[in-house]
Amino acid sequence: MKKPVNYSGRRKFLKNLSIFAVGSLALSGCGPVTMKEFLQKNFRTLSKKEKDDIIKDLEKKYTAKYGKEFHVTDEPAAGGVEFGYALDLSRCVGCRRCVYACVKENNQSRDPQIHYIQVLQMEKEKGIDFAHSDVHYNPELVPEEGYFYVPVQCQQCRNPQCTEVCPVKATWQEPDGIVVVDYNWCIGCRYCMAACPYGARHFNWGEPTIPADEINPETHYLGNRPRMKGVVEKCTFCIKRVRNGKYPACVEVCPVGARKFGNLLDPDSEIRYILANKRVLVLKQELNTQPRFYYFFGV
Amino acid sequence: MKCYLKTKLKIEYLLFLSVCFLIIGCNDTTEAYKLGQIEKINPGSKSYLKHEEIAVSPPPFTDGVFPCNDCHAFRKPNAVRRKLEWHEDITDMFNHDSENRWCLDCHDLIKRDSLRLASGKLLDFKESYKLCGQCHGDKLRDWEVGVHGRRTGDWNGKKQYYLCVSCHNPHSPKFKPLKPEAPPFREDAEIK
Numbered sequence: 235m236k237k238p239v240n241y242s243g244r245r246k247f248l249k250n251l252s253i254f255a256v257g258s259l260a261l262s263g264c265g266p267v268t269m270k271e272f273l274q275k276n277f278r279t280l281s282k283k284e285k286d287d288i289i290k291d292l293e294k295k296y297t298a299k300y301g302k303e304f305h306v307t308d309e310p311a312a313g314g315v316e317f318g319y320a321l322d323l324s325r326c327v328g329c330r331r332c333v334y335a336c337v338k339e340n341n342q343s344r345d346p347q348i349h350y351i352q353v354l355q356m357e358k359e360k361g362i363d364f365a366h367s368d369v370h371y372n373p374e375l376v377p378e379e380g381y382f383y384v385p386v387q388c389q390q391c392r393n394p395q396c397t398e399v400c401p402v403k404a405t406w407q408e409p410d411g412i413v414v415v416d417y418n419w420c421i422g423c424r425y426c427m428a429a430c431p432y433g434a435r436h437f438n439w440g441e442p443t444i445p446a447d448e449i450n451p452e453t454h455y456l457g458n459r460p461r462m463k464g465v466v467e468k469c470t471f472c473i474k475r476v477r478n479g480k481y482p483a484c485v486e487v488c489p490v491g492a493r494k495f496g497n498l499l500d501p502d503s504e505i506r507y508i509l510a511n512k513r514v515l516v517l518k519q520e521l522n523t524q525p526r527f528y529y530f531f532g533v
Numbered sequence: 534m535k536c537y538l539k540t541k542l543k544i545e546y547l548l549f550l551s552v553c554f555l556i557i558g559c560n561d562t563t564e565a566y567k568l569g570q571i572e573k574i575n576p577g578s579k580s581y582l583k584h585e586e587i588a589v590s591p592p593p594f595t596d597g598v599f600p601c602n603d604c605h606a607f608r609k610p611n612a613v614r615r616k617l618e619w620h621e622d623i624t625d626m627f628n629h630d631s632e633n634r635w636c637l638d639c640h641d642l643i644k645r646d647s648l649r650l651a652s653g654k655l656l657d658f659k660e661s662y663k664l665c666g667q668c669h670g671d672k673l674r675d676w677e678v679g680v681h682g683r684r685t686g687d688w689n690g691k692k693q694y695y696l697c698v699s700c701h702n703p704h705s706p707k708f709k710p711l712k713p714e715a716p717p718f719r720e721d722a723e724i725k
Contacts, residue, residue: 281549322680330714347718360538370719375710428647479687490708503688505678533679 237252257298275402277354277416277455289455296451296460300444304451306389306459311410317471318411318505319482320514321385322532325492328376328383330352332484332493339472339483340458343442347516350469351387351484352433358382362517387484388413388434388469389517389525394440396426396435405466410477411498412470413527414456431518435468498526590661590696596621599658601645610642628705639664639703665697672697 274280275289281529282481290308296304312378333351342348354367358380367384379381385497394413397405403418405426427435441463457473472482480486485493497505508514614635617624627635641649648656648664656664666673675681679692683700686692702710 276690277667306618327708327712328713332715334714349717352717357675370718372713372714374712375709376713396664476688479689481688486685489711491681491700500689503554504684508676508680516649532675 238248251363257419265467271395271418274418276419277405279404285455292455296453298448299460300451302306302447302449302451302455306453306455306475308455309407310414310475311408311412312477314497314499315410316498316526317390317476318496318503318526318528319390319508320494320508320512320530322494323382323384323529324490324531324533326353326383327332327384328355328371328378329489331479331487331489332385335389335483335487336469336472339450339475340447340469341442341453341460342436342467343438343440343444343461346440347445348436348438348442348467350434350436350467353383353385355381359394363468379476384517384529386432386434386517387527388471389432389523389527390469390471392526393522394523395429395431395523399429399496401425401426408456412456412473412476413468414470414473415466415468416456417459417461417465422466423464425503431523434481435466436467438463477478492532552584552634586692587695589699591661591696591698599646600634601640605645612642623704624701626705628707629703662697663701665703 258502270291275284278284280288285308289308292306293304296306306433306503307445330353330446333349333353336342336350337344337348340350342350352369354364354369355378356363358366360366362384371378371381390411390413392411394407397407401423402419402421405413405415407413422435422437427433427437430521438461442461444460450458452474454470454474454477455508457470461467472480472484475482481495482493485495494508496505498509500506508530509528512532514530515523515526516528537660614637617636637649638651639648641647641655644655646658648658650656650664652668662673662676672681676694676697679694682697683695684692699701
């Protein structure tokens with residue numbers, strides 16, 4: 235039998251050349267990404283030392299960019315905690331204070347604009363009806379006669395579809411129930427946005443802009459640290475605040491006290507009292523997403 | 534070398550254990566409750582008020598009206614319901630079952646610097662929530678467990694209670710309409 239011609243020399247050369255070409259293309263397309271960032275692994279596979287290293291680099295980068303001393307943490311979930319949220323539909327007046335408290339706390343881009351919370355105005359006659367709801371209402375005073383208000387943000391589902399569809403596992407559910415995104419690992423395919431039935435995920439179509447005097451320098455790696463163009467972001471129940479024992483920013487600011495937050499595993503928490511004693515509903519229950527975000531009627 | 538490795542492992546193991554204990558310790562809310570260094574408001578005897586809670590001080594009185602006795606000490610008490618010649622700011626806005634109620638349903642006729650329950654028991658202005666609760670019992674119950682009303686602070690520790698009068702004007706308690714913040718930017722508004 236005739237021996238096949240050995241092409242390995244040329245093959246090897248072409249292979250290496252293509253890898254180099256793809257690599258340099260990828261790097262040049264991503265803007266100012268360092269080689270170190272490009273080679274960074276998925277957050278969940280990093281060692282403690284690697285994480286500390288990355289965080290130190292990020293703090294330096296952000297401090298230089300925004301001229302404020304930045305802190306980035308990777309505080310993990312505490313044991314025995316599963317966060318739950320309840321919103322009193324009978325109280326919400328639709329004033330949107332929560333929307334902007336959230337923007338400020340979580341360093342959302344002002345232009346292009348990203349809001350984690352959408353306050354939907356609905357007709358009392360129609361009940362909860364997303365198709366006829368209005369997010370752009372703008373009267374002189376709220377609440378308006380004949381309307382009620384349903385603020386929608388990430389529902390932190392127990393059965394999240396967004397994490398299922400992520401092709402690179404850049405988004406996942408933490409042990410305390412918060413669904414997070416590793417912005418460095420996200421490839422921006424937006425499958426998660428298509429999968430989310432609540433419209434709770436938002437894409438950075440442009441380079442995020444945040445005025446330097448409004449930036450919040452206390453950040454979490456999986457939460458409110460400044461994002462980059464081309465990644466998806468979402469509400470994390472203010473992961474930086476709640477893992478430090480604080481209420482989320484939207485709870486603190488709500489002038490009518492419609493927003494309630496706590497540990498679902500603590501039988502003495504406000505949230506457990508609401509689940510046990512009030513009329514409670516979840517949005518789009520038929521989809522079996524099993525939200526940890528409940529709506530209730532306080533009266 | 535082996536021995537060194539072993540001790541290093543042991544130290545790491547001990548560290549891990551102590552961290553575990555620390556985490557467990559931090560989550561024990563009953564322990565935090567026992568510490569109780571701050572003033573707690575305890576409306577009634579509710580066993581479910583477990584976390585440390587502090588009341589936010591009530592909003593200030595209108596300038597110059599308190600103590601009431603500065604003026605009322607020199608006036609003859611008159612319990613007949615009538616149109617007052619004084620306190621127009623309050624009588625003008627008064628809208629709290631005004632058909633059936635007036636000043637002396639909540640304020641005491643003799644001890645002007647106190648509030649008064651229907652039972653005749655006198656209350657300090659700081660405890661006004663008890664007065665509200667004699668009609669709005671369901672709201673008081675919800676407020677005690679943190680469901681009605683606003684709370685700030687820690688979800689797992691010190692929280693600040695806002696009193697009824699922090700959000701509701703007792704003379705006109707309906708929550709006033711607010712000016713909404715700007716609606717989200719609408720893309721098609723630019724295209725038009």
